[in-house]
Amino acid sequence: MASNRPAPEAPFVPSQRSSSDSETFGYGSYHGDEGPWQEWNPTEESIAPVRGKHRVAKQRTGGGGFARSSTVLGVGVIAAFSAGGMASANTGKPPVSISMPDLPSVGSLISDDDSGQDAGPALANFGSEAPAATDQSGAADAGEALRERIMAQAESQQTQVADRAQAAAEATAAKAEAAAVAKAEKEAEAEAAAAKEKAEQAAKEKAEAARLAELAKQYTLPTSSYTLTATFGQAGAYWSSGYHTGLDFAAPTGTLIKAVHSGTITEAGWAGSYGYRTILTLDDGTELWFCHQSSISVSAGQKVSTGDVIGRVGATGNVTGAHLHLEVHPGGAADGIDPLAWLRSKGLNP
Structure with a gap:
């Protein structure tokens, strides 16, 4: 000191x-x-x-x-x-x-x-320091450079934020577009599958119609000018089994009965409650029973073709009126099936 x-x-x-x-x-x-x-x-x-x-x-x-x-x-x-x-x-x-x-x-x-x-x-002025010489222009330039750096950094940050926001928006839009495209593709595939299925179904129906048309040339209805009065399985006290086992075609007595399809006559005569009955056996073994006839035009062992007359409508046996009682027994089985469904399967529409 x-x-x-x-x-x-x-x-x-x-x-x-x-x-x-x-x-x-x-x-x-x-x-x-x-x-x-x-x-x-x-x-x-x-x-x-x-x-x-x-x-x-x-x-x-x-x-x-x-x-x-x-x-x-x-x-x-x-x-x-x-x-x-x-x-x-x-x-x-x-x-x-x-x-x-x-x-x-x-x-x-x-x-x-x-x-x-x-x-x-x-x-x-004793003890006072002389003012330091300062380059004001240099300080101003340094301040301006600092300000420009800060502004550039802020602008860069804003640009980055905007770029990220734009990228997120683009990603969201791309995701939504991809979802829309996937949905459209899925809908298009579903529509194509439905159209294909519909086309296939139409083709099947067309093929079936063609087949039935061919069968219809080979099959025919057993009679004409008729009315369906009783169907298969219908319950009632008129039948000993408790239900109807065939299909009834009500028609005037003497109306012609025709062979539904080509085959062989295996039985022709009286059959009790069935009255006069004719059995036509087809090539596949299916038996067709024609019952309650007023008369029989064929005999056992005879070959017939589609549409040949085999008898006439009558009221013999257990009946309440003149009609043709038709039964279908596939393979000669004792129990029959619905004759209406079988006729339709052959292209016929009773």
């Missing part, structure tokens, strides 16, 4: 003060309680020489010279004390370098030239 050498105490108290001394020390009169005072002129031994390139001029013994030298000494003490105090206060931090500017006017202030020049303006 910089410090000044203490000045020696005054050896005596002056008995009388002149007006010039009062003006020098700034008092209107002497005060005894302020201690003994004497005029003190600094010498090279009592004050440290000024460092640097400035020299200390020879001190004058006059009142004005002492005032100027005291002012310079006080300023130096204050500067040194300030530097030392700051250094000691900041003990927890590294020492701060303090530069003391050169005082080009100090030498002139304490020189032998008693020109009466005012020292105030020269000391006014």
Whole structure:
């Protein structure tokens, strides 16, 4: 820490003060309680020489010279004390370098030239640092560059956000489009399958119609000018089994009965409750029973073709009126099947 050498105490108290001394020390009169005072002129031994390139001029013994030298000494003490105090206060931090500017006017202030020049303006700037030269244009350019970097970064972030949003929207649209395409394809496949199935069904129906048309050429209805009065399986007390076992074609007595299909007559004669009955056996073994005839036109063992007359409608046996009772027994089985369904399967529509 910089410090000044203490000045020696005054050896005596002056008995009388002149007006010039009062003006020098700034008092209107002497005060005894302020201690003994004497005029003190600094010498090279009592004050440290000024460092640097400035020299200390020879001190004058006059009142004005002492005032100027005291002012310079006080300023130096204050500067040194300030530097030392700051250094000691900041003990927890590294020492701060303090530069003391050169005082080009100090030498002139304490020189032998008693020109009466005012020292105030020269000391006014003592201890103040000269403003650092700043390149304002360079700072402005740096600030502008920083601003441009920030704006570019913000724009880049906004662009990235927009790009991500656009990518998400495109992905959603692509997903929706793919779903729509898949749905359309599925619907198209379903429609194609339905159309194919419909076409196949139509083809089957057409083939069946063609087959039935061919069969219809080979099969015929057993009589004409008839009315269906009782169907297969119909319940009633008229039948010993409790239900009807055939299909009844009601027609006037004497109406012709024809062979439904080509085959062989295996039975022709009286059959009890069936009256006069003729049995026609087809090539596949199916037996057709023609019952309640008024007369029989064929005999057993005879070959017949489709449409040949085999008898006439009558009312023989267990009947309530003239009609043809037709039964169908596949393979000669004792139990018959529905004659209406069988005739339809051969392309006939009773």
